[in-house]
Amino acid sequence: MKLNIALLPGDGIGPEVTAQAVKVLNAIATEFDHIFNFKRGLVGGAAIKKTGSPLPDETIKIAKEADAILFGAIGERKYDLDPNAKIRPEQGLLGIRKLLDLYGNIRPIIAYDDLLNKSSLKKRQIKDTNFVIYRELTSGIYFGDKTLSEDGNTASDICKYSRFEIERVAHMAFKAAQSRKRKLTLVDKANVLESSRLWRRVVQELAPKYPNVKVEYLYIDNATMQLIINPRQFDVILTENMFGDILSEEASVIVGSIGLLASASIGDKHAMFEPIHGAYTKAINKGIANPIASILSAAMLLDHFGLDDEAALVRKGVDKSIKLQITTPDLNTKYDNISTSKVGDFIEDFINNPEETNLN
Ligand code: IPM
DSSP: OEEEEEEEEESTTHHHHHHHHHHHHHHHHHHHTOEEEEEEOOOTHHHHHHHSOSSOHHHHHHHHHSSEEEEEEOOOHHHHTOTTOSSOTHHHHHHHHHHTTOOEEEEEEEOOGGGGGGSSSOHHHHTTOEEEEEEEOSSGGGTSOEEEOTTSOOEEEOOOOOHHHHHHHHHHHHHHHHTTTSEEEEEEOTTTOHHHHHHHHHHHHHGGGSTTSEEEEEEHHHHHHHHHHOGGGOSEEEEOHHHHHHHHHHHHHHHSOGGGOEEEEEOSSOEEEEESSOOOGGGTTTTOSOOHHHHHHHHHHHHHTTOHHHHHHHHHHHHHHHHTTOSOTTTOSSOSOOOHHHHHHHHHHHHHOTTTOOOO
């Protein structure tokens, strides 16, 4: 298969981790006779520095023309500390999501047996956790009208959803549930928010179309607690944009490191693959950034094109690196010198030679 992949490394540790994902995809291309062409674009703080815009036209063009996008990370500390900044790196990421209509964000949360002791939660609570969050990604409070009064003392962000926006991501989530454990949990705040009541109504109306899927409803406040107390109860969580952002970050506590969590952002015409972690600017060029989230995002890219054996091999490589503790310091206790690129090299070697790869 020939794929043109837009490579948008972005800020912070984005370039380091995506370099490992590219390494892994190149190994897959060689092993399985595919052609993966990468075209690089600037986004976020890196793009502001060079062009003044967090999402230059050239990047939009590259992203639109590609079969898929591999995204790194976004954000810079100086903007985090400046609430008055009019242009912000995050506008690059949000802009791509919106322009390419990437409405369904899929975030799998799987607890590795070998990492149960890395979580601050009890092993028996988290063992066998395997659920996926379907987060609506192009609407809600992130994209509703924003206002700031002239005197700067009053501000608002509108959380607005249309039936259409809810339906399309809900269908995605229901379908996913059908091919998993057939349970869907809608997380909302329908006891307070009108937009949440629309979510509930729409999901209740769609449910009969998926009679083999059990539907449950949870308020976001309860969901944040349930996720910690009993994460095994979940199969597919469906939720709006901001609740999904918060829940998925919380879920990283279960797996032991946010550096493990990958995501796919899917629309009808485009697809983007990105780790859920941020730019982690403190770690830039120290070789300590965990590339596994980016590598697993590349595996989700392979899934998207039906390259199942290829994706499975990448995941096996990740499993082996975790098993042998060839991982960065966020996870590692056995070795103290495993860098970002060493993890990438290991998984690359594994793909080239799955039977023989060990720590060398
Ligand atoms: C994420 C991130 C982004 C979000 C930020 C960087 C804008 O936290 O992908 O989860 O809030 O969606």
